[in-house]
Amino acid sequence: DAGVIQSPRHEVTEMGQEVTLRCKPISGHDYLFWYRQTMMRGLELLIYFNNNVPIDDSGMPEDRFSAKMPNASFSTLKIQPSEPRDSAVYFCASSTGGQGLQETQYFGPGTRLLVL
Amino acid sequence: GQNIDQPTEMTATEGAIVQINCTYQTSGFNGLFWYQQHAGEAPTFLSYNVLDGLEEKGRFSSFLSRSKGYSYLLLKELQMKDSASYLCAVKGAAGNKLTFGGGTRVLVKP
Numbered sequence: 001d002a003g004v005i006q007s008p009r010h011e012v013t014e015m016g017q018e019v020t021l022r023c024k025p026i027s028g029h030d031y032l033f034w035y036r037q038t039m040m041r042g043l044e045l046l047i048y049f050n051n052n053v054p055i056d057d058s059g060m061p062e063d064r065f066s067a068k069m070p071n072a073s074f075s076t077l078k079i080q081p082s083e084p085r086d087s088a089v090y091f092c093a094s095s096t097g098g099q100g101l102q103e104t105q106y107f108g109p110g111t112r113l114l115v116l
Numbered sequence: 117g118q119n120i121d122q123p124t125e126m127t128a129t130e131g132a133i134v135q136i137n138c139t140y141q142t143s144g145f146n147g148l149f150w151y152q153q154h155a156g157e158a159p160t161f162l163s164y165n166v167l168d169g170l171e172e173k174g175r176f177s178s179f180l181s182r183s184k185g186y187s188y189l190l191l192k193e194l195q196m197k198d199s200a201s202y203l204c205a206v207k208g209a210a211g212n213k214l215t216f217g218g219g220t221r222v223l224v225k226p
Contacts, residue, residue: 031212043159043203043216056211091158097212100166103147105214107158 002026004108006092012114018080021111024073025094033105034067034077035091043091049075050097082115089113118142120217122204127223128194136189136202136220144209150178150189151203153219159203163189191222199224 005024013019025032033048047057052069069075079086089112093105119141128134147166151159165171165180177190201221205214
């Protein structure tokens with residue numbers, strides 16, 4: 001299997017611009033997670049989906065952030081408008097969502113976002 | 117709420133053993149995961165504990181005590197490639213999400 005795929009791998013943009021991050025989960029995985037990682041705050045869960053439905057978005061920082069999962073093989077995380085404090089590495093992860101070891105999350109390579 | 121504590125950094129010598137501790141206070145408990153993350157890369161799964169005791173996997177072992185809210189990851193016969201951050205993550209009672217600790221950066225010296 002190809003693993004979790006994310007694009008772009010790097011993004012540099014200017015404050016105020018819209019940013020769209022993309023994720024393709026591992027085929028057959030029912031859960032998809034979006035995380036943000038910074039030195040100051042570590043790895044934080046933003047939102048997760050089960051069978052394409054958002055289950056918990058309590059980690060989404062504010063209305064500028066939105067996430068969608070139109071089908072089982074694709075999800076987007078959008079920031080509009082972007083701000084310098086959004087600069088971070090954004091990871092997407094997926095899992096089968098069973099019990100025990102089946103709940104192991106597999107991470108994509110991440111998108112390194114820099115907002116100037 | 118969820119609170120997970122790990123030391124920030126540890127240094128050890130190649131060939132030695134290092135133990136990374138993790139203490140947690142969470143709303144319920146349904147498993148603890150350890151991940152390894154090399155600089156500039158994604159976290160990768162190392163081990164999983166849900167019952168008390170030791171799980172061994174080659175050079176890596178992980179221990180859990182649910183009554184103490186405590187786990188450790190033991191790395192034996194350290195190699196230079198083990199220099200990385202190690203993240204402790206707990207699955208609470210509700211939902212399928214994990215709460216991650218801040219990670220412990222391990223530096224292996226020759």
